[in-house]
Amino acid sequence: MSVKLGVIGGGVMGTAIVSRLIDRGTYQNTDILISEPSLQQQQALHHQYGVQVTGDNNLAATAQVLLLAIKPQIFDRVIADLTRLERPTQLIISILAGVSIAQLERAFPDRAVIRAMPNTPATVGMGIAAISTGTSVQPQQLDLATQIFQAVGEVVTVTESLMDAVTGLSGSGPAYIAIAIEALADGGVAAGLPRPIADRLALQTVLGTAALLKETNLHPAILKDRVTSPGGTTIAGIAKLEQAGFRSAIIQAVIAAAQRSRELGQ
Incomplete structure (x- = not known):
């Protein structure tokens, strides 16, 4: 199974990003694997977007880029269940409100981590996302994250200390x-x-x-x-x-x- 983009969480924002990425040709639908616990939602996602689906978060976590699109309240539980794989070239992108880069880097100590805050107009391609980079993010990884969020609108880069202000505004x-x-x-x-x-x-x-x-x-x-x-x-x-x-x-x-x-x- 070849997976370029793995998504943990098949909710509104995660699927909005996926649908726009497919529409823009950033990823082929067969390059994407979405992990979603609901069997009904899995079937709906596969039928609507033609993506690979699974109920196993560990399969999504093997992707070149892993997008975390779950509720922040279940972050600790989801991370605890992931198998620790050696993926030093993997990029982790989180859209979880309130989950800091420090928390993400503790959960993925050998990975590059980017924290993002998109907003709901992303579902119609008119959103704006603010992104902050972790300590080991390379320029090409920042470019890739920017390209991903440009699929759903505009992108700004901010220091993480400004993320709460971003949340309050956009x-x-x-x-x-x-x-x-x-x-x-x-x-x-x-x-x-x-x-x-x-x-x-x-x-x-x-x-x-x-x-x-x-x-x-x-x-x-x-x-x-x-x-x-x-x-x-x-x-x-x-x-x-x-x-x-x-x-x-x-x-x-x-x-x-x-x-x-x-x-x-x-």
Whole structure:
């Protein structure tokens, strides 16, 4: 059995990465082995993606690159069950929140280790992942990890000390934006719009604004000023946002999530 990419965990994020890697041709489906305890999920993964599947984590652990995509709560148990194989050229990539590089290097003492934090827009190829490297990662291994996560969006490299901040911003951020979109739509309904139209207007407004900022590289404050006329409707709305502490609430949400990430990692 030839395995270039082994994945332990057939959940949403692991399969999102696998599906995009196959679509982009980074790996052939026959090069990938996913270890997943659920027989039903194994069958679904094999049927949908044509990948090799197994219920034995040790088979996935023989791959050239091993992606850990399990819940962090079961990390110790999964690692304890792995057979200790001599694989000094193997690259370990973990997307487990709160599991440090030090923990990963203790579990895989002879391997190169990379810790990554992708976010849920990765499932549609619009995510962003932050990656941190362990002590023995070679440049070509960092390039490979970058290529893997570019399949599901953009990639930034950060020191591990910033991973909790990444978690608070981009990891948890989709939930904040979802609330903002929901609130925009609710505001539209409160102002008299039918719900389907309000939902569509809110979603496309956020999507279009993000695309505009990215394409033009404008600072958000500049775009805000450009659509804010003296004595107009937008400044009236912004005044209410400031009165309600909207900006501060977003900042505090990121800080609180980052702090919670630090607590979970201890």
